Amino acid sequence: MVIDTRSMPIYLDKPALTPNAKLVLEKRYLRRDENGEIIETPDEMFWQVARAAASVEQHYDPQADIETVASEFYEIMAGLLFLPNSPALLNAGTGRGQMAGSMVLPVEDSLDSIFDAVKNAAIIHQRGSGIGFDFSSIRPRGDRAGSRPDAAIGPVALIEVFSRVTQNIRQGGIRRGCNAVSLGIDHPDIIEFIRAKADQSSLSNFYTCIAITDDFMQRVKQGLDYPLIHPRTQSVSRWLNAREVFDQIVDQAWRNGEPGFIFLDRINRDNPTPQLGTLHHVSGCGEQPLLPNEFAHLGSVNLSRIVKSDGDQTYIDFKLLASVVGTAVRFLDNLIDLTGYPTNESMLATKRTRKIGLGVMGFADMLFQLEIAYNSEQALDIAREVMSFIQRQALDASIELGQKRGPYPAFHGGGKPIRNASRTTIAPTGTISLIAGCTSSIEPVFATVFIRNAFKGEHQMLDINPHFEKAARQAGVFTSDLIERLVRCNHLQQQPDVPEELKRIFVTAHRVSPEWHIKMQAAFQEFTDAAVSKTVNLPHNADREELGIIFMQAYDIGLKGITAYRDQSRSSQPFCTGDIGISLVREYMNCR
CATH class of the missing domain: 3.20.70.20 (Anaerobic Ribonucleotide-triphosphate Reductase Large Chain)
Structure with missing residues (x-):
């Protein structure tokens, strides 16, 4: 089904995208004509995806209000509250391809x-x-x-x-x-x-x-x-x-x-x-165990957009989160029917269990906003509270769909019919978190300021965490000199002009010990149906014995999988610091 984006209602808001997000969309997602010229805007892309996903509604209810449902889908995407996996953004509404990650x-x-x-x-x-x-x-x-x-x-x-x-x-x-x-x-x-x-x-x-x-x-x-x-x-x-x-x-x-x-x-x-x-x-990043030929339709809630402020009080808006989860589950279930499967076996296997994987991104941003350090018991409590809430809401939404549309065909047993055999998954969200303008998945931020090697090294993108920038400006220390120092060495803790409170809150990946990485993965795994894709980041000087202990701890604590990466152990890696970013810093500061 090919969607005509000219039908997009004028009352819908356009997405507020960062410059890096716009670059990613232009490079990878927005449609081009035969001459390679971009022929759609980000809001038109989101509407196309939303309208395609909503079109499935007529299969279950011939009287369904497609535009209203499409508007709901559009609002959580354009509002950067939720994004589906990349294939859905690339293919939905174009008349081609799969929607599964x-x-x-x-x-x-x-x-x-x-x-x-x-x-x-x-x-x-x-x-x-x-x-x-x-x-x-x-x-x-x-x-x-x-x-x-x-x-x-x-x-x-x-x-x-x-x-x-x-x-x-x-x-x-x-x-x-x-x-x-x-x-x-x-x-x-x-x-x-x-x-x-x-x-x-x-x-x-x-x-x-x-x-x-x-x-x-x-x-x-x-x-x-x-x-x-x-x-x-x-x-x-x-x-x-x-x-x-x-x-x-x-x-x-x-x-x-x-x-x-x-x-x-x-x-x-x-x-x-x-x-x-x-x-x-x-599946490809280890987050979704599947039976042979099953496809995984994934999407993630942007937790950084779920944090709200009321005067001096900052809080998690669970009412908003419940609404986003309910809409996202319906969206992902629709993608299962929208997908063009390459084989009859893959269609039957996927629709037999109708597994979806709703996860999160922007968790580190959420902690920054709540002024909670990643490597703390309080952060683990937030992880359990948020993910257990998402798991319950996703199950409720799946039961509601099961009552209206029927349970997944392999469902058997007493109780309420469930539409999807599994509902929650923590995926890496590498690219969609860039579009959403948030930290990836449940990972700590790599650095408060760093250079992202994008598109096979063709582009270097300056990444300054917006919550760090806001806090540093409020503290009166956000200067070009500080940002240049950070992009060169990546050590916020070594900067004498940065207040201790900022150092406490803005914990970066290499300041998080392996034990805390594992504890955080376990906290999310406790309330995730499938698995959690996460990397334990290690400094370059970590030894083999330490890595062996990490793998054993991961097993003992009950994880479903574990990956560890020692900094600079590969000839190329997606994140870096160093002199390469100084010109980008100066350009950024001149524009502020």
């Missing part, structure tokens, strides 16, 4: 399955979604293939094939495909997989993670051996020492941030549809 694609141990997966992966990336793969069923390298006793290339070489196919396909015509690939800890090729990205140029569009079991972690603690299981014969291939394998994972993750961990048994304890099978797959 990512999906999982099964790869079975047969030539037909492998080549079907390669073909479908190319189609899915072209239409805008990322993909999660699990290669645990693939026979190991050197195994029998057909009549040849040692012809199998194994999972790692096969991942290289998928990488070459997808790395030059741009999602929605805009960006390269993003993939996550997991391998079971008991696969015979696990050591090769651990080292698969030792060369940083390898598998550049794949994130690697290892599917860990409770049994393995207990053997790590006890220093015991564990069996590697041949996926074709289900026989024991050989035995390895669990602690030594764990240390190899830690060593490689210390070197460049991969592989990460996913804790399969923990994930399956929360499996909403165990009757349909065990969860082995996670």
